[in-house]
Amino acid sequence: MASVLGWASAALVLVGAFFFLAGTVGLLRFPDVYNRLHALTKADNVGLGFVVLGLILQAGSLLSAFKILLIWLLVLASGATAAHLVATAALRGGIKPWKHR
């Protein structure tokens, strides 16, 4: 039982890490600020979600599981807000969204 949980948790964390990797690649390779934001927030939120899910499986008590979950929710909220602020500032600053030609 313990080892099944352990494997599942490891797998989930690995999936999360893959999303982080993808998000990082997107941050480096995408053409403009809006695309990069997309890569960052979406991939990282999902990635962190998987990592959190994996860690919850390892959590000793319900309370710590709840705390870990809370971290994810807070990151979701602040990440979304930060992305919104950056995008707004970029639009106001006159940066035009990139269009594929």
Next chain:
Amino acid sequence: MGLIGSNWLVVPIVLPLATATLAMLVGRRSAPYLGLLTASGILLSVAAIGLTVLEEGTIRYQLGGWEAPLGINLYADGLAVFMLLMTAIVGAAVSAYAVGYFTSRQDESGRVAGDSGDRSGSFWVLWMFLWASLNGLFLSADAFNLYVTLEIMGLSAAGLVTLERRQSALSSGMRYLFVTLLGSLAYLMGVALLYGALGALDLATLGELMYPGAATWSALALITLGMALKTGLFPLHFWMPAAYSNAISPASALLAGLVGKASFYLLLRLWFDVFDGGLGPGPGQVLGLLGAAAIVWGAVMAVRQRRLKRLLAYSSVSQIGYLFVLFSLATTASWGFDAWSGGVYHAFSHACAKAAMFMSAGAIVRSVGHDDLDRMQGVGQQMPLAVAGFALGGVTLMGLPPTGGFTAKWLLVSASLESGQWWIAVVLLAGGVLAALYVLRFLNPALIQVKVGPVARPATQNLEVTAFVLAFGSFFLALLSAPLLALLRIGTPFASVLLVGTP
């Protein structure tokens, strides 16, 4: 030692801290009175501490009731009390001076009034923190606690420099802040290395455990560099002339008189109590050489200045050299105590004299509206007290009897002759001659009699009087040398020398 007896020790630290807090709350109007009250309280407590130490020997005080390696101790020996006394005297004089300084500024015109009121409030809070940190530094027996006092000292001193908002004052204040922060960080790195190597922070414990090794040598180097930078030892004095000359005069007096001495004291304390005389003869020789170079370089530069306050600032570069000469002379040989006490005595007399001279200069600049040395003709007629104060301080710098500077030089010169390093004696005496030159650089034009009509000038009587009184005190400091030297003997690191020397 009774309950009250040892508790005097915390008064010079706690009292100004309380005043600073109160001064921040009550605002500018009552701050000067609080400051003066505090000054008298500190004088009283320092006198009580001094008497206790003279009668009963060194005091160790366990803060929070915890013993040394775990807790923080305060420790008062002769040297610490000597520095406390120096700070109390100069501090009280500057406090009195500041009351007059900020009041007369307010009278000047409506425009500056509100501004200087703010500045006066900030001055008192900063100065009270500075005073608490100085007293705390002299009394602390804990390496990390010394760091905290150093930082309070640096921040409040830099804050005092930037009270003057001219561009030059701001940039020299900025540079001073960098220097003082870097010095503190170098010190802290040294403390961290000592903790890594020896596992303690209490100075006495560190001294017992000291061994020469990679970590302790590095710690010595970092601490020495940091403190030399903060004290302004040649060639690390680059920040000093600007910082001292661009600040408002009460701040210049405090910086040149006291703040530089505190970092010197810290080096002295660690050098002899922790590092066992610098872990060998080599480092002391280096510091002595730099000190000798500072004496000559600073004095030559001072002679070449065209501005009164810059002249004084360069004179400080030179006078700090005298302090560092002691590191090459103070060994366990028979002349060790003479050299050590000579250097420390010089710190005292220079603190009083230089503070008094900056205070005089401040009054003069305030009155004549500039500090151009070439246009000082007739100042002696207009402001006899200020010029007299300046002259008395100048005589102390030259080291003529009966000044405190004479006692200090006498001790240093005799130690250098006894040790066979006669070239140090030559430098010391040459420094005195050069000091005469730069002091005359101001006195010559100032004493010229000129015919000028009565000019409307800001009232500076209060300033002149306080400056003169302090200079007068430093002038006769040699008369007190017997009790002061007796005080310095208590708990000195040269106790073994003294036993040999005095049967």
Next chain:
Amino acid sequence: MLSLFFDAVLALALPLLAWRVLTTRDLYRAVILFIAFGLLVALSWARLDAPDIALAEAAIGAGLTGALFLNTVGGLVGRKRSPSRESDESREVAERREAIQSSPGEPVDEVMRPWWVRLALTVPILALGLALGWAVVSFPEPAIDLAQQASDNLEASGVDHGVTAVLLNFRSYDTLLEIGVLLLAVVAVWSLDLGRVRGGQAALSKGLPVLHGLVRLLTPIMIIVGGYLLWAGAKQPGGAFQAGAVLGALGVLLVLSGLVRPPLSDGSGLRIGLAVGFAVFLGIGTAVMLATGELLNYPPASTYGLIIIIELFLTVSIALTLAALFVTAPPRKEQGSKEHSEEKGEES
């Protein structure tokens, strides 16, 4: 094995990151890298079993300090400033500033000492690095074990957490002076009488409902977290500093998002709030002298209670100070009194 590799990478990354911070041309980028540096330092402290200071570093060292830097860089370069100070500066200065600001955009910095200075510096600096490296590698087993002594005396300290015991009992004098430093810093910053550079932020954030929503959501959470950290400090990592840092960050957030107007330096409520921690600490430390004969030596029976009281007030003052260092707008002479009356109510 894996953890050793992780430590090695982290330890290697820190100096490299520091190097990047100091060599990146763009100052904004340098500050962002600095924040990353602070977070990595916090991570390495977490690795070194120091959760207390990891928390403090993440909140104060990286977070608040980083925000301070960003704010200053923003104030220095790029933005045209309000002409509040124009009256009392010479024309020449204004022109010089114009010349500098004529190329807004990236705040860049390339001013360095000449190459020969840099070359000459490398020798002593490398020597220092080698000496220090040798020193830390060859640390002997120390003769004194303060860790043991601290844990032996933990019983008598009134609290169950080592770091809190050191901070508020064994070495409480250091902590007292350190709170003094905070107070001193605020006074020193105020004495500079800075212009109102940050006024723009509140206006900027108008019409950003998302941000306001987030801040409204975070406010109760951060208050709970701060209270929890304070309460937990007696037994486990946490305490007045961490709690104060969290609450201070909340203050900064509230002001920057425009939900609360920046407090004025001469508001007496603010002044009392800033000083109360230091005053209570000093007062209790002095008062116990009557009972036990030494400064800061708490009577054994009431040690825990006194420490909690001190920590409570410290938290208030630390939070206010950190926020004040960041957002206090000193009053301009002319308009001071008017705004003062206006904002009296915000103070609570």
Next chain:
Amino acid sequence: MSPVTFYLLSSVGIFVVCLYGLIVHAHLIRKILALNMMGSAVFLLLTGVARRGELTDPVPHAMVLTGIVVAVSATAFALAVARRLYEECGRAYLPEEDPEDLSEEREG
């Protein structure tokens, strides 16, 4: 080599890199950044030292906590001076040599 040694060496690395940067750069922000990171280097050394024994030593932790608070105070003041300097004269650099100030209006 234990992981603690890595961190000790890392702290030395940060210290010297930042010392070099502090001296070499003229921009005020850069200097303040360097000083701040030098502080972190010392704190890292202390934290490493705290970790080497059987018990984790709380004394260096308390010292670091004190140091962090002192560092943020110093940084805030330094940044304020830098900004004030900029407001006053429009540059964020220190002059190489301090020019002898010959202006007339001194001491108010």
